[in-house]
Amino acid sequence: MNRLKTATIMLAGLFMLVTQACTNTNTTKEKENMKNTETEEHYTFELSDKVTREKVSFKNRYGITLVGDLYLPKDRGTEPLPALAISGPYGAVKEQSSGLYANEFAQRGFAVVAFDPSYTGESGGEPRNVASPDINTEDFSAAIDFLGVQPFVNRERVGIMGICGFGGMGLNATAADKRVKAIAVASMYDMSRVTARGYFDSMTPEQRSQMLEQLGQQRWKDAEAGSPAYGTQGLPEPEQLTGDEPEFVKGYVNYYKTERGFHERSINSNGSWTATNALSFMNMPLLTYINEITPRPILIIAGENAHSRYFSEDAYKAANEPKELMIIPGAVHTDLYDKKDVIPFDKLESFFKENLK
Known part of the structure; x- marks a missing residue:
C-alpha cells in the first residue's frame, strides 16, 4: 500500500507538471513542433501487405477539418464492410497506436479510419494542442459520419475503438450517438475524472480550488499576451530517468520518447x-450517461498491473449490460498501445464481428 501511495503521489505530480506548468509566451521551437504538418511520413509500425492505407479528411460538427488514415483490406469482396472509428491515446497521433490497431483490424475484414483529434496532429483547429471533452467526443461522431457515407461500408455495422484517454471520449460518444452499434476500449482513461479529481481521486477541495484559481490567472496572462501559453515540461527524456520512477513513468517514456513509439507530431513525444x-475537463464529466449505451455491447480491456486499471473497473460498474471487462494478466498500461502479443486482437475481432450486425 505504501508503494501505491508513493506511485500515486508521483503520478499526480507528473500530471500537474504537464497540465499546469506554463510560460508567458510560446517559444519559436514549440511553434515549429506544433505546427509541423510537413513531416516526412513516419509510422511506428509496418503496414500489412494485406491492407491499403489512404489519407482522408472530413469535418466535424464545429467545422474543424479532421485528418485520418483509412485502412481497408485488399481482398474485401463486393459486400459492404463493417467499420470502426479509432483514436487515442490521449496526446498521440494516428501514426502511433491507433494506426497500429487500424492496420490489424483491416487485416481482419474491417474498414477503419484512425484519425487525429481536433487541434492535434494533422487535423485542424487553433490554437494547437488543445483537448475538449465535447469537441473530442464530437470527433468520433464525425468519423462515424465519414464512414457511413462510404459505398464500401455498411452503415448499420459501425463501431468505435478507443485507446487511453480516447476510450473515455469514445464511451461518451457512444452514449449519445445511437449509430454506434458496439464499442471497445483499451487502457481507458476518464480524462475528466483524473483532471477534476486527481489520480485515484486524491485531489482535495482546496487543491481543486487552487488549480482553478491558477487556471483563471493564466487566462489573464494569455489574454494579455494575445496567445496561449504552453506547458514547459512534459515527459522526461530517456537519459533523464534515474530508475527509481514508477512503472507508468518508465512506460510512457519508453513508448513516446524512443524509436518504439516516438512521432514528431505527437504531443507526448514532442510537445505539450x-x-x-485542463479547464473544460474540470466540470464536464465524460461518463455521466454511460448507462445509456445499453443495449449496445461494451468491451473494456485493461492490464492487470496498469496504473489506470481503476478507470476501467469503475466504468464497467457504471455501465449496464451487455458489458465485459477483460483484464490482461501481467500487462501494464502502455502494453496495450502496441504490443500485438498482448493486445487481444482475436477477442476484439470476435466482439465486433458478433455485435456489428
Missing part, C-alpha cells in the same frame, strides 16, 4: 498541451 487545457 496549452497551460489552460
Whole structure:
C-alpha cells in the first residue's frame, strides 16, 4: 500500500507538471513542433501487405477539418464492410497506436479510419494542442459520419475503438450517438475524472480550488499576451530517468520518447498541451450517461498491473449490460498501445464481428 501511495503521489505530480506548468509566451521551437504538418511520413509500425492505407479528411460538427488514415483490406469482396472509428491515446497521433490497431483490424475484414483529434496532429483547429471533452467526443461522431457515407461500408455495422484517454471520449460518444452499434476500449482513461479529481481521486477541495484559481490567472496572462501559453515540461527524456520512477513513468517514456513509439507530431513525444487545457475537463464529466449505451455491447480491456486499471473497473460498474471487462494478466498500461502479443486482437475481432450486425 505504501508503494501505491508513493506511485500515486508521483503520478499526480507528473500530471500537474504537464497540465499546469506554463510560460508567458510560446517559444519559436514549440511553434515549429506544433505546427509541423510537413513531416516526412513516419509510422511506428509496418503496414500489412494485406491492407491499403489512404489519407482522408472530413469535418466535424464545429467545422474543424479532421485528418485520418483509412485502412481497408485488399481482398474485401463486393459486400459492404463493417467499420470502426479509432483514436487515442490521449496526446498521440494516428501514426502511433491507433494506426497500429487500424492496420490489424483491416487485416481482419474491417474498414477503419484512425484519425487525429481536433487541434492535434494533422487535423485542424487553433490554437494547437488543445483537448475538449465535447469537441473530442464530437470527433468520433464525425468519423462515424465519414464512414457511413462510404459505398464500401455498411452503415448499420459501425463501431468505435478507443485507446487511453480516447476510450473515455469514445464511451461518451457512444452514449449519445445511437449509430454506434458496439464499442471497445483499451487502457481507458476518464480524462475528466483524473483532471477534476486527481489520480485515484486524491485531489482535495482546496487543491481543486487552487488549480482553478491558477487556471483563471493564466487566462489573464494569455489574454494579455494575445496567445496561449504552453506547458514547459512534459515527459522526461530517456537519459533523464534515474530508475527509481514508477512503472507508468518508465512506460510512457519508453513508448513516446524512443524509436518504439516516438512521432514528431505527437504531443507526448514532442510537445505539450496549452497551460489552460485542463479547464473544460474540470466540470464536464465524460461518463455521466454511460448507462445509456445499453443495449449496445461494451468491451473494456485493461492490464492487470496498469496504473489506470481503476478507470476501467469503475466504468464497467457504471455501465449496464451487455458489458465485459477483460483484464490482461501481467500487462501494464502502455502494453496495450502496441504490443500485438498482448493486445487481444482475436477477442476484439470476435466482439465486433458478433455485435456489428
